[in-house]
Amino acid sequence: MILHPNILALFVSSLLVCLMVLYSSYYGIRILRSWDIKSGSELQLALERRTYLISTIVSYFLLFQLASLFLFISTADSICELFVGAMCAVGTLTVNQFGYPTLLLKLFTFLLAGFWLVLNRLDNHGYDYPLIKTKYLLLLFLTPLLLAETITQTLYFMGLKPDIITSCCGSLFSSSSRSIAAEVVNAPALPMLAGFYLSALATAAGGIWFYLKGSGGILFAALSALHFMISMVAVVSVISLYIYSIPSHHCPFCILQKEYYFIGYPIYLSILTAAITGVGAGWTARYRTIESLSEELPRMRATLILASLLSIAVLVAITSCYVFFTSFTLR
């Protein structure tokens, strides 16, 4: 095992966060069982007080998970020299089979937490806590995923022994190796770029329609989710090429580094924000009929849609700068 300070930091924070979320789940179960807004009993009052604790916990969790996501990638990048053949984080993550699953679980739990907070904010504005059951079911769904993430992260780090030969960007992403990553990169570049722009346009159009007409929420949520996946694929298969100005460098992590002006951060942040706000806005359309939310729902929906549109615009702007205003071309 590599006793690197960053790895210890990730362990400690993952463990603590797990404890926090497990604690919340325990109360989540009690809330799901005994919640009765009409009652004035002491149990009900205690449960209502407890919900404040849980929302505080999930808010902090979101922040810590973001820091942990960043540190995980950054650490994988900095220890790549310990492994022969690894040139950056991509190589380190493929040392054993737990690397990418950890990353994906971290990402997914972060998105779920963001989504939970959107629901929570909406629920708080309803005088009868209309979404309480949905919220806590979501929390119970999140918890095992978080546990899985901590376990895979532990297994990943325990399984790291320096000097293990691994595949680096070049061989992993070459057309000859058959793994998911290879397929992502083999998505032909220019058509993928066109696909990205189309998806952005469609999602934005869906958002504007939803904003103006108030209907088409589920469609917008679906489009946002799809756009999230397309953006991620696009970053790896074509956008990164423009950023690096090299037709074979597909690494999704190198764009987070200083040489490329840390452009990776705004790119990934805008993708994540667009996903959370877009799916959040669309999903909340289901609650149109709830009376206690009738005042707040349109307001929140508008904010979320605008945030989503803004994030989509930011990503399109950054991409277009690199595609149209640099001398590199794929043709």
Next chain:
Amino acid sequence: MARSIERQRHILDFTLASILRRKGKNGALLAVYTLIIFILSSVLFFTHALRQEAQAVLQGTPEIIVQRSLTGRYQTIPLDYAETIRGIRGVISVEPRLWGYHYDGNTLANYTIVVPGEDAPPDGSIDIGSGISRVREANERDTMGFSGFDGKPRGFTVRKVISAESQLISADLIVMSEHDYRAFSGIPDNQATDLVLKVRNPREFTTIAEKIVRLLPDTRPIVRNEILRTYNALFSWRSGLIIVIFSAAALAFVIFAWDKASGLSAEERREIGILKAVGWETSDILFMKFWEGLAISLTAFLLGVSLAYMHVFFSSSFLFAPVLKGWSTLYPDFRLVPIISFGQLTATFLLTVVPYVVTTILPSWRAATIDPDAVMR
């Protein structure tokens, strides 16, 4: 939106005033918190800077070094091995190197003697490192005496003292001509200390190393990347070990923080009761606690990290020096290049602020859910 911002502003103002009203309790917490961050950051800065320095230095080392071993120990290498190696495809050049250690009984120090490829001192002269100059009180044009492999003393005139900038590697260095060194060390004319190789394609290091071992089984090729990797792992391991030890201190801190947070004095409890009675909601109090935690954490973090920075980079880690020096009498008086990374700062954050926040969430919430009518009774 403007209302929410104004509301937070009010709560923040109130919180800051409230922190200042309890200087004793908050002062103690801040002091301990800052100390923890200071220690952790110092360790991280120090090891990270050392690692960078070592890496920078190692970049200048040869790509492959070939040594010879006999009975598992390191021996001088015959010069005709170089011919064999030159014949391997992909090797551009093979050069012999002459160097070795020398123990000086007077100063209880070990020196490294090196024969350079170019600009060697004339026979009878040497260049010495700043550490040696300091310890033997020798300067330019002074004469120094050393006992050779046969016990006979030999005198050398100091041509120059190597500048202090590269202290990390040159503090204990003596640079000598080949003729002088062979006479001094007793290495025969047909042998060298080791061989250094230049290779055309870096991807072939391992292949070429394997070929060398097959052709010359008593040799041990060392690839530079292996050294880099090993040093890296070693530094990480060392600093990781310190952090594990540090965790005991962190635990103490966390218990202290818990105690401070849950031990609300009667006065504080009353104050929160009044706030709730006059119209503050649970989330307002939670925000108050959040700002309080943030103010203290941020102050501790900035103070701790700044102090650590100054400690490591301006005062050469005077607190760690005794531990690091050990038996070394030639400890270089070096200044590390200041370098910090977001990775380190995030690691510090996750190891200190996160435990603090997690332990204070529950007490903060307990404080925030005090019944408003409690103050009526």
Next chain:
Amino acid sequence: MIRTHDISKVFNAGRPNEFTALNAVSLDISLRDVTILKGPSGSGKTTLLGILGCMARPTTGRIFLAEREITSLPERFLTDIRLKTFGFIFQQFNLIKGITALDNVMVPAFPTGEKHASLKRRALESLEMFNMGHKADSKTEWLSGGEAQRVAIARALINRPTIIIADEPTAHLDTRLSHEFMEIMATLKADGKTIIMASHDPIVYDSDLGDRIIEMRDGQVVDAGSRA
């Protein structure tokens, strides 16, 4: 109109020290009236005040404020209503120590997000209404009993409430200050405010300010009183 229908409040339900503070209390309290709750300590006056003033929820029963049912409202909604509708004056004044009188008056308005400058101005006006303007920057510890009382009343009025709730307001005041307090209440009543007071002080319940006296004992209303 504040209407309560069969409200009860039980503490430590199911445990050996179970205690019923209120037992099936049904009341209609008219607005713009001065209602006085009279009864010995332990009769449930304070608990009832808490429930009427949206500070606590009843264990069973229902409560309506101006035709809107507020029984099951979550805390944040209850607090919101309380902030805008009620002003509280406590037995012990309950001013925050270590800050000035002016700050004390402003504190209840912080969660509303009102701009600092305008809030400060209104707080000062409120203090001046009770001749306390010159003491605005004095720390709480330096105020005399009478001064603290007036700051407490100024604070209760900062959010322009329509209903004032006072719990044993004269308990720590001498006769002169008690009469002064009742005069201030009369002024507020003339301004159209509703006042609900709990007291076992004759100066309060025997004064002609009270429009209705409700007598309580052991958590129940023994005499619902009538408009005097």
